[in-house]
Amino acid sequence: MDVGMITKAILILGGVGFILGAVLAIASRIFHVEVDLKVEFIRGVLPGANCGACGYPGCDGLAEAIAKGEALPSACVAGGTEVAKQVAAVMGIEVKEPKVAKKALVRCGGGKGEVSHRYVYDGELDCQMAQQVSRGPSLCSYGCLGLGSCVVACPFGAIIMGEDELPHINWKKCRGCGVCVDACPRGIIALVPENQEIHVLCRSHDKGKAVRSVCKKGCIGCKACEKVCEFDAVHIVDNLAVIDHEKCTNCKKCLEKCPTGCISNLIITHHLHK
Amino acid sequence: MVKRFNYQGGFILAGVFGKLKTLKKGMMFPDKYDFLKSQLGKKPIEEASLSEEVVIPLSQHIGAPCKPLVEVKQRVLVGQKIGDSNGFVSAPVHSSVSGEIKAIEPRLIFTGDKVLSVIIAPDGKQEVAGFNGLSEEEIVCPDKVRAVVRESGIVGLGGAAFPTHVKLTPPKDKPVKDVIVNGCECEPFIAGDHRNMLENAESIIDGLRIILQTIGAEKGYIAIETNKIDALHHISNLVSSEKNIKVVPLNAKYPQGAEKQLIQVVLGREVPSGCIPCEVGALVQNVGTTIAISKAIREGKPLFERVLSVTGSGINEPKNLRVKIGTSVSHLIKECGGFKGEPGKVVFGGPMTGFALFDLSVPVVKGTSGIVVFKKGTASISDPRGCIRCGRCVQVCPINIMPNFIGQYVEAGMIDNAESSGVMDCIECGVCAYVCPAQRPLIQFMRYAKSKIVANRKKGGK
Numbered sequence: 001m002d003v004g005m006i007t008k009a010i011l012i013l014g015g016v017g018f019i020l021g022a023v024l025a026i027a028s029r030i031f032h033v034e035v036d037l038k039v040e041f042i043r044g045v046l047p048g049a050n051c052g053a054c055g056y057p058g059c060d061g062l063a064e065a066i067a068k069g070e071a072l073p074s075a076c077v078a079g080g081t082e083v084a085k086q087v088a089a090v091m092g093i094e095v096k097e098p099k100v101a102k103k104a105l106v107r108c109g110g111g112k113g114e115v116s117h118r119y120v121y122d123g124e125l126d127c128q129m130a131q132q133v134s135r136g137p138s139l140c141s142y143g144c145l146g147l148g149s150c151v152v153a154c155p156f157g158a159i160i161m162g163e164d165e166l167p168h169i170n171w172k173k174c175r176g177c178g179v180c181v182d183a184c185p186r187g188i189i190a191l192v193p194e195n196q197e198i199h200v201l202c203r204s205h206d207k208g209k210a211v212r213s214v215c216k217k218g219c220i221g222c223k224a225c226e227k228v229c230e231f232d233a234v235h236i237v238d239n240l241a242v243i244d245h246e247k248c249t250n251c252k253k254c255l256e257k258c259p260t261g262c263i264s265n266l267i268i269t270h271h272l273h274k
Numbered sequence: 275m276v277k278r279f280n281y282q283g284g285f286i287l288a289g290v291f292g293k294l295k296t297l298k299k300g301m302m303f304p305d306k307y308d309f310l311k312s313q314l315g316k317k318p319i320e321e322a323s324l325s326e327e328v329v330i331p332l333s334q335h336i337g338a339p340c341k342p343l344v345e346v347k348q349r350v351l352v353g354q355k356i357g358d359s360n361g362f363v364s365a366p367v368h369s370s371v372s373g374e375i376k377a378i379e380p381r382l383i384f385t386g387d388k389v390l391s392v393i394i395a396p397d398g399k400q401e402v403a404g405f406n407g408l409s410e411e412e413i414v415c416p417d418k419v420r421a422v423v424r425e426s427g428i429v430g431l432g433g434a435a436f437p438t439h440v441k442l443t444p445p446k447d448k449p450v451k452d453v454i455v456n457g458c459e460c461e462p463f464i465a466g467d468h469r470n471m472l473e474n475a476e477s478i479i480d481g482l483r484i485i486l487q488t489i490g491a492e493k494g495y496i497a498i499e500t501n502k503i504d505a506l507h508h509i510s511n512l513v514s515s516e517k518n519i520k521v522v523p524l525n526a527k528y529p530q531g532a533e534k535q536l537i538q539v540v541l542g543r544e545v546p547s548g549c550i551p552c553e554v555g556a557l558v559q560n561v562g563t564t565i566a567i568s569k570a571i572r573e574g575k576p577l578f579e580r581v582l583s584v585t586g587s588g589i590n591e592p593k594n595l596r597v598k599i600g601t602s603v604s605h606l607i608k609e610c611g612g613f614k615g616e617p618g619k620v621v622f623g624g625p626m627t628g629f630a631l632f633d634l635s636v637p638v639v640k641g642t643s644g645i646v647v648f649k650k651g652t653a654s655i656s657d658p659r660g661c662i663r664c665g666r667c668v669q670v671c672p673i674n675i676m677p678n679f680i681g682q683y684v685e686a687g688m689i690d691n692a693e694s695s696g697v698m699d700c701i702e703c704g705v706c707a708y709v710c711p712a713q714r715p716l717i718q719f720m721r722y723a724k725s726k727i728v729a730n731r732k733k734g735g736k
Contacts, residue, residue, distance in 0.1 A: 132718070
C-alpha cells in the first residue's frame with residue numbers, strides 16, 4: 001500500500017476532526033449554561049439508588065431541591081446520618097443530632113414448614129399477583145406469601161429469600177427507605193427503630209384457635225406477654241400483641257413467656273445475620 | 275309449522291349474509307363448545323334439592339356489606355330478611371330456606387375472602403314468609419317500585435351483582451331512553467339464561483315493561499344471540515304486538531354480553547372511558563334480573579333463588595338448576611351425578627370470567643351464573659413464554675387496547691405506561707389470554723396493573 005495514501009488519509013481525517021473540535025469548543029463557550037455546582041456536589045454525595053423514599057423524583061430531583069433550599073440536608077432517608085453530614089458540609093450548614101435510624105423488619109415468622117397452603121399457586125412469581133388469585137395460596141391470610149416481591153423491589157440488595165421461604169433483611173445494607181414496605185401486598189414489612197430489640201413477628205388478627213390451626217409461630221393473643229410486662233408496654237389489640245416502643249426497655253421478659261415464640265429478640269434471630 | 279321454519283330460516287340467512295348486528299372485535303368459540311351449550315339449552319330447569327346446611331354470605335353484591343338482623347338459634351322462614359345495611363349502594367339478603375340459624379360467623383366465599391355469613395340448618399318444611407306484590411295503581415309510582423326492588427335484594431344476576439335499584443335511579447340530568455335486556459349469554463358451556471328465556475319469557479317482558487315505566491324510557495330491546503334460535507323465536511312471537519319493545523338478533527360472539535359492548539352493538543353508541551351507561555342514555559339488565567324484578571313487583575317474592583348451569587366435561591349429568599342461594603358447590607355437584615373421572619378444575623361462574631375454586635364448600639351467591647367442571651387433562655396449566663408480537667390479542671380486544679404492550683409494561687414495572695395505554699378500561703373478559711399462542715397470563719397482568727394504579731391513586735388522595 002502507498003505510504004502517501006495513508007498520510008493523506010490521516011491528514012484529511014485529522015484535519016476534519018480538528019476543525020469540528022474547534023467548532024464544538026467555541027460553541028460550548030458561546031452557549032454555556034450556568035450550572036449550580038452545589039447540585040453536582042450534592043448529587044455526588046447521595047447514594048444514587050433512586051429509591052424515591054425522600055418523595056422527590058430520584059436523587060437528581062432531591063439534589064436540586066436541597067440546593068434550592070426546598071429540602072433539608074437530612075432529607076435522604078436511605079443515606080442516613082453519613083450522607084446528611086456530607087450534604088450539610090456542601091451546603092455550609094450544621095445538621096442537628098440525628099434521630100435513631102429506622103430499618104425494615106419482616107413481621108412474620110410463618111415460613112416453610114410453619115404454614116400450610118390451601119392451593120398450589122402456579123402463576124407469575126409476584127406476591128401481588130398471587131394475592132389476587134383467591135387472596136393468596138397461604139392458609140394464613142395475614143402472613144408472608146414468600147414469592148419475594150420485596151427482594152426484587154429493594155434498591156440496595158439488602159433482602160434475600162431464605163431457605164425457610166421468608167425474606168431475610170440484612171440490616172447492614174438496609175437504609176430504611178421503605179420501598180419494600182410498599183411492595184408487600186400484605187403490609188408485613190415495617191420500618192422499626194434500629195435500637196429496638198423486641199418485636200412481635202406476626203400480623204394475624206385471627207382468633208387464637210384459628211391461628212393455631214394454620215401456623216405454629218403465630219400470635220394467639222393469649223395475653224401472657226401483657227401480664228408479665230412490668231412497664232405496660234405490651235398490649236393485645238384485636239387478637240395481636242403490640243409493643244409500645246416508647247415504653248419498652250428491652251427486658252426480654254415477654255420473650256421468655258411467649259408460648260409460640262412469635263415475640264422475637266432480633267439480636268439472636270436471623271434478621272440481623274448475614 | 276311452515277311459517278315457523280321460514281322465520282327461523284330468515285334469522286339464519288340474515289346471519290350468513292352479515293345483515294345481523296354483532297361485535298366488531300371479540301371472538302367465536304370452537305364448534306364443540308357451541309354444541310355442548312346447545313345440548314344443555316335443551317334441558318329444562320330442575321329444582322335442586324336442599325342441602326344440609328345453607329351458608330348465606332352477608333356481602334353478595336358490590337357496595338356496603340349487610341349487618342345481620344337475626345340471632346343464633348332463631349327460626350327463619352323462606353324469604354325472611356336476614357341482613358340489611360343503610361348504604362344506598364347495597365342490597366339486603368334473605369333466607370332461602372326455613373329453619374334454625376346455627377351460627378353467624380365468617381365463612382369462605384368464592385373470592386377466597388372470609389365473609390360474615392348466616393348459617394342455617396333447613397328443616398325441610400320450606401314455610402314461606404308472607405309476600406305481597408304491588409297493585410296495578412302502585413306500579414305506576416317509580417319510587418314505590420324502586421323501594422320494592424331494593425327491599426327484595428335484587429342485584430345484577432349476570433355476574434357483577436350490582437344493586438339493581440341503583441341502576442333504576444339514573445341521574446336527573448342524564449335521562450335513560452333505551453333499555454336493553456341482555457339475553458346474549460355469550461360465555462361458553464352455560465345455558466341458564468337460555469332456559470330462562472324459554473320458560474319465563476312472559477316475566478322477562480313484564481319486567482322490561484316495569485323498568486321502562488319506572489325510569490321513563492322510550493324503547494326496550496331484548497338482545498339474543500342466534501345460537502339460541504328457539505329462545506329468539508319464542509320471544510319474537512311474544513313481543514310481536516308490543517310497540518316499544520323490539521327483539522334484536524345478534525350473531526354469536528364473545529364478549530358481546532358485556533354491558534358496554536352490548537350498548538355499542540345494539541344502539542351504536544360507545545360509552546366513554548370511565549363512564550357508566552347512563553352517560554349515553556342506556557341501561558342494560560340481565561334476563562335473570564328482569565325476571566326477578568317482575569316476580570318481586572307482582573308477587574313480592576324476594577331474591578333467594580336463581581337459575582344456574584352445572585356443566586363441563588368433568589360432570590356426569592350437566593343440568594340447569596334452580597338453586598337456593600347459600601347451597602354449597604359440592605352439594606350441586608352431587609346433585610348432578612358427581613364428577614366424571616378425576617376433576618382438573620372447578621370454575622365458579624362462567625368459564626371465561628369465573629373463579630377457580632380450591633374448596634368446594636363455598637356457597638352459591640346471587641351473582642353465580644354457573645359451575646363448570648373440567649376433567650383432568652382438559653384444564654391446561656399454562657406455560658407462559660415471552661411475547662412473540664403476533665398481535666392476536668389486539669385483533670380480538672373488544673375495548674381496543676393493546677394487551678401485548680400492557681403485559682410487557684407490567685413485566686418491566688412500568689405501571690404509568692400501562693395506565694396511559696388504557697388498562698383501567700379493561701373489562702377482564704379474557705379473550706386476549708385465550709387467543710395468546712405464547713400462553714401469557716395477560717389477565718393477571720391487567721389485574722396487577724389495575725390494583726397498583728388504584729393503590730397509587732389512594733395514596734395520592736391522602
